[in-house]
Amino acid sequence: MPAEFFLILAALFWGGTFVAIKLALVSVPPFLFISIRFWFAGMAILLLYRKVLFRKDIWKRSNILPALMTGTSALLGYAFQTIGLLDTTATQSGFITGAYVIFVPILQMVWERQFPSLRIWSAVFIVFLGLFLISQNHQENSLSLVNYTLSRGDLYTLIAAFFFAVYIILIDIYSPKVPGPILVSMEIFLIAILSSFALPFEQNIGKSWEKTNLDLYFWVGVVYTSLFATIFTLQIQVKFQKAVSPTKASILFALEPVFSFMYAYLLLGETLGIYGILGSVMIFLGIIITAFK
Numbered sequence: 001m002p003a004e005f006f007l008i009l010a011a012l013f014w015g016g017t018f019v020a021i022k023l024a025l026v027s028v029p030p031f032l033f034i035s036i037r038f039w040f041a042g043m044a045i046l047l048l049y050r051k052v053l054f055r056k057d058i059w060k061r062s063n064i065l066p067a068l069m070t071g072t073s074a075l076l077g078y079a080f081q082t083i084g085l086l087d088t089t090a091t092q093s094g095f096i097t098g099a100y101v102i103f104v105p106i107l108q109m110v111w112e113r114q115f116p117s118l119r120i121w122s123a124v125f126i127v128f129l130g131l132f133l134i135s136q137n138h139q140e141n142s143l144s145l146v147n148y149t150l151s152r153g154d155l156y157t158l159i160a161a162f163f164f165a166v167y168i169i170l171i172d173i174y175s176p177k178v179p180g181p182i183l184v185s186m187e188i189f190l191i192a193i194l195s196s197f198a199l200p201f202e203q204n205i206g207k208s209w210e211k212t213n214l215d216l217y218f219w220v221g222v223v224y225t226s227l228f229a230t231i232f233t234l235q236i237q238v239k240f241q242k243a244v245s246p247t248k249a250s251i252l253f254a255l256e257p258v259f260s261f262m263y264a265y266l267l268l269g270e271t272l273g274i275y276g277i278l279g280s281v282m283i284f285l286g287i288i289i290t291a292f293k
Contacts, residue, residue: 003240003243003244004244006236006240007237007240007244007249008255009236010232010233010237010253011253011255012259013228013233014233015094015256015258015259015261015262018085018091018094018097018263018264019090019263019264019267020220020224020225021033021081021085021225022090023220024217024220024221025082025086026217027212027213027214027215027217029212030079030202031079031195032199032202032212033221033222034075034078034079035195035196035198037222037225037230038188038192038230039192041192041231042188042192044227045184045185046185048181048231049181049184049185052179062177062178063178063182063183066170066174067182067183067187068186068190070167070171070183070187071191071194073163073164073166073170074163075190076160077160077161077163077164078160078195079160079195079198081093081097081157084096084152084154084155084156084157085157086153087151087152087153087154088151088154088157090260090263090270091261091270092153092157093153094256094257094258095131095134095260095261095279095283096157096257097157097256098131098161098253098254098257099128099158099161100164100168100253101124101127101250101254102127102128103161103166104165104246104250105120105121107165107166107169108169111169119289122289123286126282126285127251127254127283127286127287129282130278130279130280130281130282130286131279133278133279134275134276134279134280165250168250171237171238171241172241172242172245172249176242180235180239183238184231184235187234188234251286254283254286254287255283255284255287258280261276
């Protein structure tokens with residue numbers, strides 16, 4: 001099967017994380033969820049790659065530095081996205097996260113000095129319009145550019161989108177150089193460690209530890225996000241993303257918010273208005289343009 005199929009499959013699993021995390025955050029603070037999610041994923045990865053991870057030759061600077069950079073960018077993305085979900089809907093979070101499709105070609109020009117084709121830029125522009133229409137989902141009568149504002153949750157999610165774009169670029173740079181199991185494993189444990197250091201600061205983001213409740217929603221969220229939306233999808237990225245350009249990968253990943261709406265509609269009853277529907281159609285159109293010449 002082509003690499004594009006597996007990248008879309010990753011987007012399908014990522015789309016479900018918005019609902020899973022939204023439900024889990026009713027019971028626990030954000031960094032506690034992130035920490036347990038990635039420690040759980042780390043234990044699973046130890047079992048999966050136990051023969052590889054205990055070799056002495058993998059613990060060298062050429063492997064650790066890429067893991068440090070990719071892991072830090074991924075953690076910042078997950079952190080801002082999770083905190084943002086405290087103040088926005090799963091649907092809105094999913095589509096605003098899709099804004100990384102705008103940041104990737106810009107970062108690619110600055111970082112790698114690669115200039116995407118006109119076809120790719122056209123697709124990016126169409127996806128950008130789609131994301132704007134999604135952000136106007138609450139408007140009933142007319143679009144509003146003058147009074148357009150982002151809520152605190154939406155702003156945090158947009159910051160997360162930027163760090164996810166950085167992560168996509170770093171994966172493109174380092175996945176051909178560092179063996180997949182090593183890069184994935186180091187990245188997961190780094191996120192687990194750094195998010196654990198952030199636990200004492202939970203009180204400063206408006207989520208009290210006194211309301212912590214490790215209920216069924218929490219454990220379903222941990223298992224789904226750690227095993228399916230972390231380990232499985234990270235391996236897909238490391239193995240298949242290098243077969244396509246970073247910009248093309250980012251636009252394929254733009255299916256994630258469309259899938260997130262599907263899950264949110266079925267499980268949370270969230271809906272899209274006419275602008276939201278038009279926006280999702282435009283995102284699909286951008287993906288088709290980049291996938292087929």
